[in-house]
Amino acid sequence: MPTAARDEDRILRFWTPILLRTILIAASVILLVGLVLMATQSPGNYARRYHAAQTAHFPEKMSFTELVSTAAHGDPHSLMTVGLFVLTLVPLARVAFCFLLFIKERDYAYVGFTAYVLTGLVLGILLGRIG
Amino acid sequence: MLKILGGLLALAFGAGFIGSLSGLGGGVFIVPALVIVAHMPMTVAIGASLISVVATSAGASVAFVRDGWTNLKVAMVLECATVTGAVAGALLAGKIPAVVLELLFALMMLQSAYFSLRKQGDDLVEHGDPLARRLELVGDVPDESGKLAHYEIVNLPAGSALMVVAGLMSGLLGIGSGALKVMAMDYFMHVPLKVSSATSNFMIGVTAGAGALVFLARGDVFTSIAAPVALGVTAGALIGSRILPHANVRALRMVFVVILLLIAIEMGWRAFNGI
Numbered sequence: 206m207p208t209a210a211r212d213e214d215r216i217l218r219f220w221t222p223i224l225l226r227t228i229l230i231a232a233s234v235i236l237l238v239g240l241v242l243m244a245t246q247s248p249g250n251y252a253r254r255y256h257a258a259q260t261a262h263f264p265e266k267m268s269f270t271e272l273v274s275t276a277a278h279g280d281p282h283s284l285m286t287v288g289l290f291v292l293t294l295v296p297l298a299r300v301a302f303c304f305l306l307f308i309k310e311r312d313y314a315y316v317g318f319t320a321y322v323l324t325g326l327v328l329g330i331l332l333g334r335i336g
Numbered sequence: 337m338l339k340i341l342g343g344l345l346a347l348a349f350g351a352g353f354i355g356s357l358s359g360l361g362g363g364v365f366i367v368p369a370l371v372i373v374a375h376m377p378m379t380v381a382i383g384a385s386l387i388s389v390v391a392t393s394a395g396a397s398v399a400f401v402r403d404g405w406t407n408l409k410v411a412m413v414l415e416c417a418t419v420t421g422a423v424a425g426a427l428l429a430g431k432i433p434a435v436v437l438e439l440l441f442a443l444m445m446l447q448s449a450y451f452s453l454r455k456q457g458d459d460l461v462e463h464g465d466p467l468a469r470r471l472e473l474v475g476d477v478p479d480e481s482g483k484l485a486h487y488e489i490v491n492l493p494a495g496s497a498l499m500v501v502a503g504l505m506s507g508l509l510g511i512g513s514g515a516l517k518v519m520a521m522d523y524f525m526h527v528p529l530k531v532s533s534a535t536s537n538f539m540i541g542v543t544a545g546a547g548a549l550v551f552l553a554r555g556d557v558f559t560s561i562a563a564p565v566a567l568g569v570t571a572g573a574l575i576g577s578r579i580l581p582h583a584n585v586r587a588l589r590m591v592f593v594v595i596l597l598l599i600a601i602e603m604g605w606r607a608f609n610g611i
Contacts (some may be wrong), residue, residue: 218402251340
């Protein structure tokens with residue numbers, strides 16, 4: 206196997222897989238619970254949403270607070286949406302972790318690279334909201 | 337409802353499975369599967385695919401990073417380029433007609449087919465570019481005899497430029513653009529093929545994540561489609577990666593190439609006929 210001598214690399218190789226796996230499992234569990242609830246509680250609702258997708262008839266948008274609140278009350282659709290959000294946290298969390306580690310190690314070139322990527326990800330959210 | 341959901345899960349599982357076995361990722365198979373088989377509009381398929389690509393990248397990266405195949409520093413430098421392209425691509429995807437997206441998709445499938453055929457051995461460089469050396473873009477990889485061989489990197493600007501294109505295609509089409517990323521690293525930058533594949537897989541999470549965040553923030557993701565697709569593709573990719581070490585990948589390669597060409601023809605046909 207390839208070797209890497211630096212501490213920085215060793216820390217990254219130890220913690221990154223743990224971070225990736227933890228968020229992936231958490232998101233999968235939320236998605237699975239939402240899907241099972243949807244299948245058991247409101248199967249007709251699912252079929253309706255599926256056909257709406259085929260005609261690109263987008264559902265009404267809700268605020269993030271509304272989404273979290275309805276998910277907390279066990280709404281299957283909101284739960285699945287939260288699961289998707291958690292899933293997209295994987296890259297954000299991974300880059301944020303690297304950013305903090307590079308600051309600690311005073312590796313400023315890589316602080317710059319990871320800061321750029323983080324900015325790009327956050328900018329994507331902001332620009333997406335604007336449309 | 338169970339019939340629809342079961343069908344969608346099976347479709348996603350199949351795409352993830354083939355994507356994992358072919359090394360091309362689930363995106364290039366799930367988008368056409370959703371468009372052609374499930375009759376979903378291109379934008380719905382792209383949104384769902386981007387999220388599933390994030391999941392499969394994370395799943396596959398765990399072992400690659402832990403075992404040292406992923407060159408983390410190369411990934412972090414090149415991610416600057418792919419994120420730039422991906423955010424731009426995802427923003428444009430909402431404004432570009434589906435016909436153009438289908439045509440671009442067909443072209444990307446042809447590139448993937450070409451890439452699958454031309455996979456060759458490593459061409460290692462011992463002395464990289466000064467810029468790459470300054471950024472410590474180096475590594476060691478075992479050769480055929482198991483002895484560690486040192487490699488360095490050249491053509492960082494050209495590789496980065498191709499990564500912007502790979503990111504753009506990812507955001508526009510909902511794919512990981514793994515074939516293009518590996519080609520940029522392996523062919524232009526002389527990164528060993530297996531390191532290129534592992535590093536590309538790692539970068540795909542951030543590239544597709546950038547696109548997925550734009551789609552999610554814009555409200556362009558159909559949860560009812562994206563959730564089962566993400567679960568199905570991830571499960572398919574997981575099973576595929578377990579079978580991969582025992583499969584005759586060389587023999588399967590021609591099958592994948594034929595599938596890619598058929599999808600390219602179908603997507604091209606749809607574009608030209610405005611379906």
